[in-house]
Amino acid sequence: MSDAGPEVPPLAMDALPLGRWSVPRDAERRTDQDLIATLRTDAATRVVLVSGGRLAGAHDRLRLVSPADLGLTNAAEGDPGTPLEWFYLGRDEESSYLALALPPEAGGVPIAAVGTPDERISADERVHAPTHGDAQWVSLRESGHLMSARDAGLATTAVALAAWRHRHRFCPRCGAATHLSEAGWSATCTVDGSVHYPRTDPAVIMAIHDHEDRLLLARSSAWPENRRSVLAGFVESGEGLESAVRREVAEEVQLEVGRVQYAGAQPWPFPGSLMVAFHGWLVPGGEAAPVPDGVEITHAEFFTRDELARAVTTGEIGVPMRTSIARALIESWYGGDLPEPA
Numbered sequence: 001m002s003d004a005g006p007e008v009p010p011l012a013m014d015a016l017p018l019g020r021w022s023v024p025r026d027a028e029r030r031t032d033q034d035l036i037a038t039l040r041t042d043a044a045t046r047v048v049l050v051s052g053g054r055l056a057g058a059h060d061r062l063r064l065v066s067p068a069d070l071g072l073t074n075a076a077e078g079d080p081g082t083p084l085e086w087f088y089l090g091r092d093e094e095s096s097y098l099a100l101a102l103p104p105e106a107g108g109v110p111i112a113a114v115g116t117p118d119e120r121i122s123a124d125e126r127v128h129a130p131t132h133g134d135a136q137w138v139s140l141r142e143s144g145h146l147m148s149a150r151d152a153g154l155a156t157t158a159v160a161l162a163a164w165r166h167r168h169r170f171c172p173r174c175g176a177a178t179h180l181s182e183a184g185w186s187a188t189c190t191v192d193g194s195v196h197y198p199r200t201d202p203a204v205i206m207a208i209h210d211h212e213d214r215l216l217l218a219r220s221s222a223w224p225e226n227r228r229s230v231l232a233g234f235v236e237s238g239e240g241l242e243s244a245v246r247r248e249v250a251e252e253v254q255l256e257v258g259r260v261q262y263a264g265a266q267p268w269p270f271p272g273s274l275m276v277a278f279h280g281w282l283v284p285g286g287e288a289a290p291v292p293d294g295v296e297i298t299h300a301e302f303f304t305r306d307e308l309a310r311a312v313t314t315g316e317i318g319v320p321m322r323t324s325i326a327r328a329l330i331e332s333w334y335g336g337d338l339p340e341p342a
């Protein structure tokens with residue numbers, strides 16, 4: 001069973017939009033306790049504004065602002081109900097980069113209520129910079145692949161750190177409040193001093209090939225009727241990656257996977273995943289017809305390349321968005337860009 005299936009090349013880095021990065025993270029500076037304060041007075045510093053999975057920007061780029069342009073006042077910073085939290089992202093030859101996580105009610109602006117990428121932030125006397133020019137809130141999910149490597153890397157890390165902090169505000173040991181430390185890369189308990197680091201939860205995502213080199217696509221019960229993608233699932237405690245691939249496929253469609261080959265990985269900070277992609281091949285002589293579990297998966301079938309192209313072109317099925325590693329895996333098997341719907 002170990003030699004079934006051909007070798008396939010790894011996913012190209014430019015096929016993994018959220019895995020790109022060009023700004024050195026400069027981790028050694030994080031221990032400088034004055035770093036954030038110093039950089040906030042440096043006119044060369046650039047700030048990434050983040051709220052949930054959205055960023056101040058235009059559809060294909062971030063809107064980076066200098067700290068002075070933010071117009072922050074003591075009122076905005078001193079309100080214990082809506083503390084502004086900063087993260088140091090790194091520096092290149094031009095600038096040091098900070099992320100500022102705006103809470104939902106920052107400055108009285110209901111940022112969490114901003115629903116579409118092209119809605120502008122309401123004018124506000126305290127957090128007003130994003131209303132300048134053509135800046136909007138943009139979705140990293142929808143726009144990450146359009147951004148430069150620099151912007152995609154800054155944006156992905158900003159969204160990841162902000163999402164971690166939003167979900168982990170209290171000490172897991174004693175329940176007390178924590179405050180950010182190490183320039184936003186850890187949180188320290190205000191009572192027992194324990195230090196806690198950003199969480200990343202590994203998930204496997206897998207292109208399963210049958211003996212005719214067809215690709216397994218499935219529909220999750222949570223998705224629109226025509227949507228299809230490759231299978232995926234979280235890695236469980238005490239489990240290795242390849243084991244997770246085989247377990248998920250067995251649970252969701254009752255197929256036995258033999259050989260598993262690593263394909264690539266990218267962060268997916270919605271809110272905290274690392275998507276680790278694999279190719280997997282059915283064991284020779286085993287069951288070859290998928291049986292959806294009916295709970296997580298409602299449809300599952302193998303496609304030839306021609307069948308997939310036809311189904312996508314006619315709109316019979318919809319495939320994952322371009323920022324996703326799922327799309328990269330499918331197109332890697334397909335051998336190029338999938339056709340657009342007619």
Ligand SMILES: [Zn+2]
Pocket residue numbers: 171172173174175176189190191192193194
């Ligand atoms: Zn504690």
